[in-house]
Amino acid sequence: MKIIGWGLPALFGALGLIFxxxxxxxxxxxxxxxxxxxSRAVYDLHMTIFWVCVAIGAVVFxxxxxxxxxxxxxxGAKAHxxxxxxxxxxxxxxxxxxxxxxxxxPATATLIKMYDQSEAELDIQxxxxxxxxxxxxxxxxxxxxxxLSTPREQISNDETKGEHYLLEVDNAMVIPAGKKVRLxxxxxDVIHSWWVPDLAVKKDAIPxxxxxxxxxxxxxxxxxxxxxxxCGKDHGFMPIVVDVRSEEDFNQWLVExxxxxxxxxxxxxxxxxxxxxxxxGEEVYNRACAACHQPNGEGxxxxxxxxxxxxxxxxxxxAHIDVVLNGKSGTAMQAFRDQLSAVELAAVITYERNxxxxxxxxxxxxxxxxxxxx
Amino acid sequence: MGTLEQTVETEVHHGPARGIxxxxxxxxxxxxxxxxxxxxxxxxxxxxxxxxTIRAELFQPGLQLMEPNFFNQMTTMHGLIMVFGAVMxxxxxxxxxxxxxxxGAPDMALPRMNNWSFWIxxxxxxxxxxxxxxxxxxxxFGWTFYAPLSTTYxxxxxxxxxxAVHMMGISSIMGAINIIATILNLRAPGMTxxxxxxxxxxxxxxxxxxxxxxxxxAGVVTMMLMDxxxxxSFFNAAGGGDPVLFQHVFWFFGHPEVxxxxxxxxxxxxxxxxxxxxxKLFGYASMVYATASIAFLAFIVWAHHxxxxxxxxxxxxxxxxxxxxxxxxxxxxxxxxxxxMFRGSMTFETPMLFALAFVVLFTIGxxxxxxxxxxxxxxxxxxxxxxxxxxxxxxxxxxxxxxxxAVYYWLPKWTGNMYNETMGRWHFWLSFIGVNVTFFPMHFVxxxxxxxxxxxxxxxxxxFNAVASVGxxxxxxxxxxxxxxxxxxxxxxxxxxxEVWEGAEGLEWTVPSPxxxxxxAQPPLVK
Numbered sequence: 001m002k003i004i005g006w007g008l009p010a011l012f013g014a015l016g017l018i019f020x021x022x023x024x025x026x027x028x029x030x031x032x033x034x035x036x037x038x039s040r041a042v043y044d045l046h047m048t049i050f051w052v053c054v055a056i057g058a059v060v061f062x063x064x065x066x067x068x069x070x071x072x073x074x075x076g077a078k079a080h081x082x083x084x085x086x087x088x089x090x091x092x093x094x095x096x097x098x099x100x101x102x103x104x105x106p107a108t109a110t111l112i113k114m115y116d117q118s119e120a121e122l123d124i125q126x127x128x129x130x131x132x133x134x135x136x137x138x139x140x141x142x143x144x145x146x147x148l149s150t151p152r153e154q155i156s157n158d159e160t161k162g163e164h165y166l167l168e169v170d171n172a173m174v175i176p177a178g179k180k181v182r183l184x185x186x187x188x189d190v191i192h193s194w195w196v197p198d199l200a201v202k203k204d205a206i207p208x209x210x211x212x213x214x215x216x217x218x219x220x221x222x223x224x225x226x227x228x229x230x231c232g233k234d235h236g237f238m239p240i241v242v243d244v245r246s247e248e249d250f251n252q253w254l255v256e257x258x259x260x261x262x263x264x265x266x267x268x269x270x271x272x273x274x275x276x277x278x279x280x281g282e283e284v285y286n287r288a289c290a291a292c293h294q295p296n297g298e299g300x301x302x303x304x305x306x307x308x309x310x311x312x313x314x315x316x317x318x319a320h321i322d323v324v325l326n327g328k329s330g331t332a333m334q335a336f337r338d339q340l341s342a343v344e345l346a347a348v349i350t351y352e353r354n355x356x357x358x359x360x361x362x363x364x365x366x367x368x369x370x371x372x373x374x
Numbered sequence: 375m376g377t378l379e380q381t382v383e384t385e386v387h388h389g390p391a392r393g394i395x396x397x398x399x400x401x402x403x404x405x406x407x408x409x410x411x412x413x414x415x416x417x418x419x420x421x422x423x424x425x426x427t428i429r430a431e432l433f434q435p436g437l438q439l440m441e442p443n444f445f446n447q448m449t450t451m452h453g454l455i456m457v458f459g460a461v462m463x464x465x466x467x468x469x470x471x472x473x474x475x476x477x478g479a480p481d482m483a484l485p486r487m488n489n490w491s492f493w494i495x496x497x498x499x500x501x502x503x504x505x506x507x508x509x510x511x512x513x514x515f516g517w518t519f520y521a522p523l524s525t526t527y528x529x530x531x532x533x534x535x536x537x538a539v540h541m542m543g544i545s546s547i548m549g550a551i552n553i554i555a556t557i558l559n560l561r562a563p564g565m566t567x568x569x570x571x572x573x574x575x576x577x578x579x580x581x582x583x584x585x586x587x588x589x590x591x592a593g594v595v596t597m598m599l600m601d602x603x604x605x606x607s608f609f610n611a612a613g614g615g616d617p618v619l620f621q622h623v624f625w626f627f628g629h630p631e632v633x634x635x636x637x638x639x640x641x642x643x644x645x646x647x648x649x650x651x652x653x654k655l656f657g658y659a660s661m662v663y664a665t666a667s668i669a670f671l672a673f674i675v676w677a678h679h680x681x682x683x684x685x686x687x688x689x690x691x692x693x694x695x696x697x698x699x700x701x702x703x704x705x706x707x708x709x710x711x712x713x714x715m716f717r718g719s720m721t722f723e724t725p726m727l728f729a730l731a732f733v734v735l736f737t738i739g740x741x742x743x744x745x746x747x748x749x750x751x752x753x754x755x756x757x758x759x760x761x762x763x764x765x766x767x768x769x770x771x772x773x774x775x776x777x778x779x780a781v782y783y784w785l786p787k788w789t790g791n792m793y794n795e796t797m798g799r800w801h802f803w804l805s806f807i808g809v810n811v812t813f814f815p816m817h818f819v820x821x822x823x824x825x826x827x828x829x830x831x832x833x834x835x836x837x838f839n840a841v842a843s844v845g846x847x848x849x850x851x852x853x854x855x856x857x858x859x860x861x862x863x864x865x866x867x868x869x870x871x872x873e874v875w876e877g878a879e880g881l882e883w884t885v886p887s888p889x890x891x892x893x894x895a896q897p898p899l900v901k
Contacts, residue, residue, distance in 0.1 A: 027818070027837055027838065028818065028821075028822040028834060029817075029818040029821065029822070030818075030821050030822075031754055031821040031822075032822075032823075041750070042750050042751055042753065042754055045748055045750055045751045046745070046748075046751045046754065049744065049745050049748055049751065050745065053741035053744060053745065056705075056741075057737065057738070057741060060708060060709070060712060060737065061734060061737075063712050063716060064712045064715060064730075064733065064734070066716075067712070067715040067716045067717070067718065067720070068715065068720065068730070071651075071715065071716065071717055071718050071719065071720055072719070072720045072721070072722075073652070073719045073720060073721045074721070077717075077718070077719045077720070078719055079651065079652040079653040079717070079718045079719040080653065080717040080718070081653075081654075082656070082717075083653070083654040083655065083656050083657070083658070083714075084656065084657050084658070084659070084660075088713070089657055089660050089706070092705065092706065092709045093702060093705075093706055096701055096702050096705045097702055100698045100699070100701060100702070103698065103748065104694070104695060104698060107694065107748045107749065107750055107751075108691060108694075110750040111687065111690060111691065111694070111749050111750050112687065114750060114753075115687045115690075130527075154436070155436060155437055155830060156436070156437060157436040157437070157438065161435060161436065161833060163833075164832070165435065165832055165833050166435075166830060166831065166832045167832050185684075189522070189526075189527065190520075190522050190523040190526075190527055191520055191522075191523070191617055193682060193756075193757060195757075195825070197754060197823045200750075200753060200754060201753070202682050202753045202754065202756060202757075203682055203684060204682050204683045204684060206611075206617055206618060206683065206684070207522065207611050207612075207617060208611020208612065208616070208617070209611065209616075209617075209618070209684070211683075211684035212684070225823070226823075226825050226828075227825070228682075228756065228757040228758070228825045229520070229757060230446070230515065230516045230520070230523065230826075230827045231523065232446075232514075232515075232523060232527060233441075233442045233443045233446065233514075234442060235442075235446075235825075235827060235828060236442065236825070236827075236828030236829050236830050236831070237442075237830070300441075300443065301509060301510075302508070302509035302510025302511065302529060302530065303443065303510050303511070303529060329612075330526060331526075331527075332527055
């Protein structure tokens with residue numbers, strides 16, 4: 001009995017000592033201060049309220065511990081009789097209230113700063129999709145999707161995980177350093193939430209509505225974040241990467257993006273063979289479709305339909321193309337019209353009609369898609 | 375009046391019916407209380423298995439044991455089962471057993487409705503658990519079921535989920551009506567409102583909260599049902615609706631709901647601490663007023679769950695200030711408990727150990743709650759493991775520890791036997807260590823940037839997740855000791871006195887142990 005009474009608390013105390021002591025690099029225990037003026041203000045608020053809590057905790061738990069040690073029956077303590085004291089009760093109502101007012105003042109000031117709606121130098125519309133982000137640079141004719149680039153094999157533990165496991169994307173959102181960038185957030189399907197801790201920006205992306213957030217990242221660098229609102233199956237697999245570049249590098253990037261776009265439309269006019277489209281199609285399928293319909297085309301019964309042997313895949317190509325381009329309303333099937341280029345669309349549809357034992361022999365050409373897209 | 379007393383008089387002399395009909399047809403508050411408690415224990419173990427499934431997947435980065443979709447079903451079902459199946463029925467069970475005995479009433483005011491309130495629950499939960507075996511799987515949109523993920527994009531089983539929620543709501547509302555009717559009408563002569571034991575007071579206030587918000591929950595799931603099956607667009611922006619409306623309605627239910635799960639816990643702790651400190655509760659009146667203030671504030675703080683949805687500045691400020699205000703009455707309660715211990719004559723039997731752990735760990739959960747109230751800081755905490763740590767600190771070592779404390783405290787009264795004190799202490803210390811090893815590291819990974827409800831995570835979160843998983847299995851397995859202790863207490867004869875505890879005060883300790891099938895057929899006189 002004595003051993004149980006004291007041995008276990010001692011063990012717990014020991015555990016408490018071991019964990020904080022080994023708090024090295026990976027054992028991050030606190031919020032990071034971030035890189036923007038706002039994120040530092042938030043960090044200061046966080047630390048202030050934390051120390052306020054520690055101070056109150058020290059007093060309350062101190063008195064409690066003192067009572068537990070000194071006012072125990074086994075030490076012969078006799079119970080006193082008091083059970084109310086108006087003055088004390090008023091004090092411990094008023095003092096916390098005053099502390100809270102003291103906390104509310106800086107919190108209000110920071111919040112007002114965050115809600116500053118003055119004009120920005122760059123506006124980006126950010127749209128959440130199941131399970132990727134779309135960035136449209138308003139007035140710049142730049143529009144691309146950003147999805148997880150961690151290979152499947154790393155997630156299924158067949159390969160060693162890389163340094164930025166689950167926090168890496170194919171196309172990062174690139175913004176200029178030192179300039180005010182406004183994000184206009186919305187969503188295509190369900191609610192997502194765009195969060196980059198280093199910028200202290202977290203705002204929900206809600207279908208049918210536009211939310212506003214802004215940031216000024218003072219230094220070039222790569223900042224990583226994740227979707228913060230449960231948005232379905234792959235909620236854990238839609239990271240955000242913000243690539244902050246100097247103004248010069250950012251302008252260079254704008255030029256490159258526009259050139260790449262021109263090249264892509266050239267590719268659509270080329271004559272593609274079935275083999276070429278199949279090869280390209282498999283790659284696109286695994287990137288854009290396999291999360292739901294599965295790499296083997298069998299889908300997930302009750303949630304996502306199988307494509308293998310599906311009447312749509314082996315029947316009239318027009319219906320198939322229509323669903324891929326325009327999605328199916330009321331279901332998780334998205335419209336891929338803007339998500340994929342004409343070549344990618346043609347390739348993936350061709351692939352679906354000729355893979356996993358679907359043997360239509362149909363070839364859907366990029367030119368065909370381009371006609372439909374107009 | 376005369377006929378009522380005669381009926382009571384004649385019933386005193388016969389005991390419970392035999393066999394299964396005793397449980398099916400019973401109108402006895404003690405039988406129904408026991409059924410509620412066994413049911414909630416079963417749900418606690420089931421929900422706990424789901425939690426361990428989650429923690430097993432999160433032990434290491436990468437997907438090891440399950441697909442993300444199944445992981446989401448586990449987080450959803452774990453939350454729903456723990457909230458509606460474990461914590462709420464346990465408190466109703468305790469109220470059934472103890473409220474009549476504490477106010478000197480012969481039974482609950484509406485005994486047949488009492489039977490019905492309980493017997494709805496097993497059917498509701500069978501239906502909810504059955505969704506796991508349906509095509510498309512169980513609900514996978516989190517226990518907060520935000521639209522449109524829970525409407526347009528939900529698996530077909532969502533309709534069964536909606537019906538199950540309706541049934542639970544009916545059960546809770548009837549239970550609440552019964553408790554209010556009992557407390558307001560069946561108090562023994564001399565038992566004025568300001569003499570009510572605090573457990574009774576907190577339950578009275580909780581019952582009003584239940585009646586106020588369970589219909590709101592029923593409303594929101596009905597709106598979902600209409601959106602899914604009848605072509606309305608309450609939450610569908612494409613049809614002119616608003617997905618954020620869902621969150622406002624849900625949290626108008628949801629915030630009072632979290633107090634429904636903690637106010638009776640305050641009541642329990644306010645019974646136990648004076649008993650083992652052998653000293654009257656400090657500040658009885660202020661405890662009552664603090665509880666009422668918390669209940670009032672519960673209705674005007676809901677949008678602090680929604681700081682990131684893009685509310686106007688004035689809205690953010692209002693909900694931030696109102697939320698911070700809750701710290702005042704909650705602080706009063708904690709100070710009162712500590713002042714009750716101060717200059718008492720304390721002993722540390724199992725119920726007291728759990729009650730003391732409640733005070734410390736609930737307060738830690740309160741501190742993280744205060745941090746979350748600061749809207750600009752909440753932008754960093756929102757939907758991370760910091761929030762998971764916060765609400766598990768108030769619910770596990772909060773609500774659950776208080777329920778366990780209550781069970782050890784009143785078990786001798788229920789069974790007539792003392793439980794095994796050594797085993798009780800083992801249960802306490804293993805739970806206490808387990809709960810902290812599980813949930814404390816979650817503060818760290820949350821602050822370091824790990825979102826909640828993800829089946830896989832970046833490598834920098836790996837170490838603390840492994841620690842949390844080890845703690846979870848330790849905590850989970852040690853709950854088998856609770857089952858063992860309760861069963862032993864029923865089986866092993868170790869007769870308890872009527873008073874059971876040296877410092878115990880209240881009407882429930884004036885009846886013999888075990889409490890006879892019918893108590894207070896003649897109302898006691900309270901001085």
